[in-house]
Amino acid sequence: MIANYSPTPGVSKNNPALVVKSVSKSFGGLKAVDVQHLEIESGVITALIGPNGAGKTTFFNLLTAFDSIDSGSIQLFGKDIAGVASHNLAKKGMVRTFQLTKALSKMTVIDNLKLGALRQSGENFFKSLFTPIWSSQEREIESRADALLDRFNLSHMRDEFAGTMSGGQRKLLEMARALMTDPQILMLDEPMAGVNPALTQSLLGHVKSLRDEGRTVIFVEHNMDVVRDISDWVVVMAEGAIIAEGTPDHIRSNQVVIDAYLGVHHDRELSHDV
């Protein structure tokens, strides 16, 4: 069980989906990410938290190859993925969503989903000329897409432009679209940002259901209630480094984390130095 791991930064796990070793990234003189060692257990929900500017999103971009690492290595299921292009990571079972939701506005909801399917023969220009080559795969993709729309309660929006959806619906759409790639790891960048509270519960339910299907979920989040509610393991970043990891309960009472969020002197009286 994940709860049995020692709550120390860089602790090794039995079945790591991702292993990060000495990964660093600088922008000019600023070291944005400097992670010594981190393992992400597979089949559980891991939250990545930290104060603003901690480097969470940059770290996320490095993991998903949307940004290139300066040094170090990242292993996905034991295979080094440094230098692998972002679009190839989806084929290796890792898919991400974005903090600012990227619904493809001028495409219908169903087309958004159908796009997500991998290895479509109709995406080859020459094969696309002959409908019989790809039509049966297209039908199979469409039925999978319809099933996902049903699961995420978006069936009524099926043939609408994605641009007409509300913020929360777009989050659902993005998650459903990511699932079209049938990923082993889902990387969700602030899945609850801009979602109204009524929809939050249903979104949380969906995230939990991903884990229950055996998928690994990593998400960046600010809302501590959300983190406590759904995550099995929490990784805390500050100033580009991993400063703590553990179960949500451990993290809650971890002095290092409290100091990172609130400052070392947060519980002292404000006073003049004499």
Added chain:
Amino acid sequence: MDWGFIFERTFSTMIGPEVVIYALAALGLNIHFGYTGLLNFGHVAFMAAGAYGLGVSVYYFHWNFWIGLGMAMVYSIVLALILGIPTLRLRADYLGLVTIAASETIRITVRSRVMKPITGGAEGISEFSKPFYDLSPFDLGKFYKFGPFRYLGRDLWVLVVGWTLLILLTLMVQQVMRAPWGRALRAIREDEDAARSLGKNAYAFKIQSLLFGGAIGAVAGVVQVVQKGSIQADGFNPVITFTIWMILIIGGPARPWSPIAGSMIYWSLIIFVENVLRQLSPQTRETLESTIKLSDINIGQMRYIFVGLGLLLLARYRPQGIFGSREEMALDDR
């Protein structure tokens, strides 16, 4: 005023050679801009690549006309790769800068004296299209008239071949855009990062789009120079690119049949306005000449003013173009 003549000219233009050539060019640009979101401001360069691929092969290498057609495609492919490989990894605007610069560089280079032995320089190349006209079932010098249409046999042969090509290529574009290939292009147009996160190699798709649209642009260039019977470097100037853009906007981007509709509207408006102005009564002409200096020469310019006015009205009342959907366009603002 001879309305019969005006309408004969307008109708003949409506399915005439210019419409075919510009519809083909706009069809290529539609793949670039309409479906993929590539800002190609030098589309005329692909027409030039087609024209000189044919012309240089016949004029300089003394190859046969049909090999020249193959070379037209090769030139367009080379041009697309040169333009695309360095720029398509960058933001969209870089392609815009590079294409407009490249199209002018090509025009100025091929018309230079140094290049004269190869490209014919400023005088250009002529007498390369005989093998094409040899196949004509029509008497080249004879006028053919059917309904309101009237064409020289030579043009009629170009039209038969041109429209066949145009319709086949339009059907081909319609087919690939309905297929998953087209869906991936539209996704890249909407958000490249989203497409990449879903396993689409955006760079490869954009190169393919540039190649495909560029090849159709080259077909347009070939049809144009074969119809004219000569290749003139200065014919491939930026105004042509922007005319093609106008045609695409009139028709509505990302719709397969809009290049044809846009081209028909653009050219029939031009020819209609020109002929009406030329046919005004002598007194009216005299008044216009003394008040707003509307001489015979200025009529050519005047028709562009009317097209401009037409575009303004379009932008005001139908910004999505003829085939576009207003609902889709409104999504831009969100």
